[in-house]
Amino acid sequence: MRDVRAAIRPCRPSLFAALHILRADVAEPCSAGLRSRYLMMLRFAAAGALRAALLSGAALFPAAVSAQTVPPFGPPLAQSLPAISVIAGPDDALAAGTALGGDGLAARRPTTGDVAALLRGLPGVSLYGNGGVSSLPALNGLGADRVNVLVDGAPVAPACPNQMNPALSTITPTRLSKIEVLAGITPVSAGGDSIAGTIAAESAPPVFAPAGEAVHTEGKLSASYRSNGRGVTGAAEASVATDSLSLGYSGSWSRAGNYKAGDGQTVRSTLYNVQDNAVTFGARRDGQQVTVQGGIQTMPYQGFPTQRMDLTDNRTAFLNGRYEGAFDWGNLDARANWRRTRHTMNFLEDKGGSAGGGMPMDTLTTDAGYSVKATLPLSARDILRVGSEFRHTHLDDWWDPVAGSSMMSPLTYWNVKDGTRNRLGTFAEWEATWSPAWTTLLGVRNDVVWMDTGAVQPYSWQNSLGMGMGGMMPMANPDAADARAFNARGRGRTDVNFDATALVRYTPSDTSAIEAGYARKTRSPNLYERYAWGTGAMSSSMNGWFGDANGYVGNPDLKPEVANTVSTTLSLHDAARKSWEVKLTPYYTYVQDFIDVERIGTLSNGFVKLRFANHDAILLGANLSAAAGLYEDDRIGSFRLSGVVGWVHGRNLDTGDALYHIMPLNALLTMEHRLGGWNSTVELQATARKDRVEAARNEPKTPSYALVNLRTGYEWGNVRVDAGVENLFDRQYYLPLGGVDYADFRAGGSRGTVGALPGAGRSFIAGMTVKF
Numbered sequence: 001m002r003d004v005r006a007a008i009r010p011c012r013p014s015l016f017a018a019l020h021i022l023r024a025d026v027a028e029p030c031s032a033g034l035r036s037r038y039l040m041m042l043r044f045a046a047a048g049a050l051r052a053a054l055l056s057g058a059a060l061f062p063a064a065v066s067a068q069t070v071p072p073f074g075p076p077l078a079q080s081l082p083a084i085s086v087i088a089g090p091d092d093a094l095a096a097g098t099a100l101g102g103d104g105l106a107a108r109r110p111t112t113g114d115v116a117a118l119l120r121g122l123p124g125v126s127l128y129g130n131g132g133v134s135s136l137p138a139l140n141g142l143g144a145d146r147v148n149v150l151v152d153g154a155p156v157a158p159a160c161p162n163q164m165n166p167a168l169s170t171i172t173p174t175r176l177s178k179i180e181v182l183a184g185i186t187p188v189s190a191g192g193d194s195i196a197g198t199i200a201a202e203s204a205p206p207v208f209a210p211a212g213e214a215v216h217t218e219g220k221l222s223a224s225y226r227s228n229g230r231g232v233t234g235a236a237e238a239s240v241a242t243d244s245l246s247l248g249y250s251g252s253w254s255r256a257g258n259y260k261a262g263d264g265q266t267v268r269s270t271l272y273n274v275q276d277n278a279v280t281f282g283a284r285r286d287g288q289q290v291t292v293q294g295g296i297q298t299m300p301y302q303g304f305p306t307q308r309m310d311l312t313d314n315r316t317a318f319l320n321g322r323y324e325g326a327f328d329w330g331n332l333d334a335r336a337n338w339r340r341t342r343h344t345m346n347f348l349e350d351k352g353g354s355a356g357g358g359m360p361m362d363t364l365t366t367d368a369g370y371s372v373k374a375t376l377p378l379s380a381r382d383i384l385r386v387g388s389e390f391r392h393t394h395l396d397d398w399w400d401p402v403a404g405s406s407m408m409s410p411l412t413y414w415n416v417k418d419g420t421r422n423r424l425g426t427f428a429e430w431e432a433t434w435s436p437a438w439t440t441l442l443g444v445r446n447d448v449v450w451m452d453t454g455a456v457q458p459y460s461w462q463n464s465l466g467m468g469m470g471g472m473m474p475m476a477n478p479d480a481a482d483a484r485a486f487n488a489r490g491r492g493r494t495d496v497n498f499d500a501t502a503l504v505r506y507t508p509s510d511t512s513a514i515e516a517g518y519a520r521k522t523r524s525p526n527l528y529e530r531y532a533w534g535t536g537a538m539s540s541s542m543n544g545w546f547g548d549a550n551g552y553v554g555n556p557d558l559k560p561e562v563a564n565t566v567s568t569t570l571s572l573h574d575a576a577r578k579s580w581e582v583k584l585t586p587y588y589t590y591v592q593d594f595i596d597v598e599r600i601g602t603l604s605n606g607f608v609k610l611r612f613a614n615h616d617a618i619l620l621g622a623n624l625s626a627a628a629g630l631y632e633d634d635r636i637g638s639f640r641l642s643g644v645v646g647w648v649h650g651r652n653l654d655t656g657d658a659l660y661h662i663m664p665l666n667a668l669l670t671m672e673h674r675l676g677g678w679n680s681t682v683e684l685q686a687t688a689r690k691d692r693v694e695a696a697r698n699e700p701k702t703p704s705y706a707l708v709n710l711r712t713g714y715e716w717g718n719v720r721v722d723a724g725v726e727n728l729f730d731r732q733y734y735l736p737l738g739g740v741d742y743a744d745f746r747a748g749g750s751r752g753t754v755g756a757l758p759g760a761g762r763s764f765i766a767g768m769t770v771k772f
Contacts, residue, residue: 101178107679107713108173110224110722110767113233113254113274115168115176115201121670121683123585123623123644124183124197126663129547129738129757131302131311132229132256132272134169136545138737139183140587141619141648141662142196144545145526146561150191150200152293152320154337157393159365161415161528163545164304164311165343168201170297170318172276174222174235174252177204184567184587185519188427188443188501189373189385195521195563195591206246206282206291207239216241220771224722228763229270231256246282250295251275258303258350261758262732268350269303269310269743287326294319303348305757306547306739309361310351313344330376339367350743357402361415361542366394385429385443395419395527399459399542407465407475407538411457415534415543418454419527423447429501437507441517445499449524449560452492453531458483458539479536486533493530495560497522510575516568524560529595529612531556537603544610546660547739548697549754551609553600559593559614580628589619596652596659597696605750608698617659621648637675644668649692660694661737663687664704680712690736700740700756705733711765722767730762 100108100118108118116135119125128136128143136144149155149167156167182190183197190198209216219238225231235252255273258266278295299314318339325332343363346354354360371389378384399413429443458479459465465477503517532543532554540551566588573581594617601609627642645667650659665688673680686706693699711724738757745754 099178099180103679105173105176105178106720106769107681107711107722109176109222110233110765111226111711111724111726113173113231113256113272115171115173115179116166118173118176118179119181119199121644121668121685122181123625124646125181126646126661126666126737128661129306129735130166130545131164131169131304132270133172133254133274133299133302134164134166134304136163136166137168137199138661138663139181139196139199140589140621140623141650141659142563142589143661146194146196146523148186148191148194148196148198150198152201152203152337153322153335153371154320154339154367154369155191155193155391156339157365157367157391157395157421158526158528158545159341159343159363159395160311160345161361161363161397161532161543161545162304162307162309162345164302164307164309164345165299165314165316165341168199169274170316170339171201171203172235172252172254172274172297174233174254175203175250175276175278177202184565184585184589185501185503185517186521187429187441187503188445188499189387189429191389192425192427192445192447192497192499192521193391193423193449193523195523195561195589203278203280203293204237204248204250206280206289207241207248208246208282208284209241209243211243214242218772220769222767222769224765224767226256226726226763226765228726228760229256229259241282244283244285246280248280248282249278250280251277259760259763262727262730262761263758264761265758267305267741267744267758267760268747269305269307269348271348272302273300274298274302275300289322289324291322291324292320301348303350303743305741305743306549308351308541308549308742309345309359310348311343312346312348312354314341315343316341330374332372332374334370334372336370337368339365341365341367351746357405357408359402359408359542360400362398362400364396366392368392381433383431385431386427388424388426390425391421391423393419393421393527395421401459408459411459411461413459413479413534413539414456415539416453416527416531417456419451419531420453421449421451421527423449423524427499439505439507441501441503443499443501447497447499447522447524448494449497450492450494451524451527451530453527455487456483456533458534477536479534479539482533482535489556491531491556493556495522495524497524497560511573513571514569515571517566519563519565521563521565522560523563525558525595525612528552528554530554530558535600535609537609540609541603541607546697547757548607548660548699549740549742549745550607550697551601551603552597553609553611555612558595558612561594562592563589564592565589578629580626582624582626584622584624586622587620591617591619594652594659596655599696605745606698606753608696610697615655616653617651618653619648619650619659619662621646637673637678640672640674642670642672652694655696657696658692658694658699660697660699662692664690664692664736677715678712679715681710683707683709683711685709687733687736700734700754702734702736702756705731705759707731707733718771720769722765722769724765726763726765727759727761732761733759735759 114133116137124140126138179201186197222235224233233254237250239248253275258270275298280293282291297316302311321336323334345361346358369391373387376384397415401409425447427445431441465475501519505515507513544552569585571583593614596615597610598613600611624645630639632638647665650662669684671682689704690702708728713722734756740754741757
């Protein structure tokens, strides 16, 4: 296996293949199918076409070419993409800081129930605090809807005014096979309607019987425990297959209570419970493969410490289909998806419970769409990629009346009624290898987004709601006037968006490379940014996914965001790309019509009311990553040191204010040791003080901190055991992007000023996986 990789490595262009996909088979013995596939690639090299084949094979979605699941169809079926960082890992399995899969993912799974949290330590990645399994990722300072998050090739639209069910929460760590990140300058073939980059999460592909085996069966049982919050996870997988048909099942259950901070205090509203079940069917023949996957995910509850509400029920059903084919003219990758989510919010016990009715809020969302991508090797120099995709979202968001409440009755409040958001995108991308030293990538994309919503309704059409202040004064009802004005205006909007990407790579020697590029990316507002209409204190405070407990009001006249990014990467490494590597990527982004906020009023307890508004903004920063093998010995094993440092600065050019949720200077230093079946890691995670905050939202400042994490795993045969300690020294710290600790603030009587959300204290971790 190492010999084959060594033969291929000098030919692999690390700019456009820099995603350097981690295949699920890297820790498994080299199968005959895999050897056959790589030997086929080497024959392409002898014929002068290896470079084009590998360029087309460094895929964003490489599930189809896993050695254990898909036969060698010829050139891989996907596209090459630039990555935010490439640091060669042990056995050259993957660039650390670019993606996770195989052993790297297996070691992290027991530490969290949140897929987004697995991305910690990848260059340019930071996390917005949210629920226990619902963190929102940010890339180079741009987060939430600005990131194109794909789950099995499909984007997932927000199905909640607080984004309690973001895209990465729809797949669990146990079902995840690999997750990849592209930040900043992203090829147009990686998706549109986003300005930050792309995160692609993939579940395991179908398992097929190896040659010579009539019927193949396999399975896996796993369990893990986290002491802080008493988090437990159990999962099971099973497959039965022939060499052409496959049927598999994956199921998991994960729950946790409220965690404790480093000072021993319980952080309220951090509990969760999630159950996930999926069935996968696959069929293949003569270079063609069809995969169909369906499943149901249920969240009975999930607390949100930074929100006024909690998730009290969330049910999702989904169906995905994929076709992959290799033809004389090239490769075809087509996907179709459907997803329906029924979501309910109210108060869990930490926020007072819902025994008296609380404030029920319901959302029903349907997502459907397709994507088609074709890779056409035009010559040994040129590769053309073309594609089209369509995405449809239908959203209903209503709040049922509460009996006996003068403010929340007698009608059903419609926050969004018959909201629709449709997007049709097309792209063309040309990749050319002009010489062994020069490679270019040019792409253009068009996305047409059209949105609309029906007439809305407040709890009451009366101009006042009962009596306020001791029964002496009527309470004004601004929502009635807002609803009349909203219904009277035209609400349909159409955006015609254009993206472009230009990349060039120069490789002057075997030990260095320089790449530079420009990207124009566009994102249209989501349904809540345009159509959340209520300006009342209660109605506005129910909208917002920013973890600040402020109130948010939509703006139908918002323009799409247009981001212009320039970036340069310098990469230095040893000739074999195994011993050491250093990579520095500075970037600059200017965003026209950045969707920020403007203050339009105040709420109680120091919170404010905000309306979405277009501004111009800039972000500049740099990501530095490095890795080096320190020592290797047959008796004591190998030692490897790696590190990632990130810095970003964001500013609203119209107001001069800082941008919200910008991560301060941070670093992650990792020492890894391998000996036989043992794999151990020591991490030092350090974050500087966050003192540049957005004044408009009363963003809290946070002090600097450093955490130490330990992990170790041992694998023999079909059994793997994991253990570890997160926050070894039980350090008390506050999450820079965690938002405010609203749940504890409310439990304390809403006195004083709300503070930042504390991070989790020390947690002991144990896990076991058995394959059969």
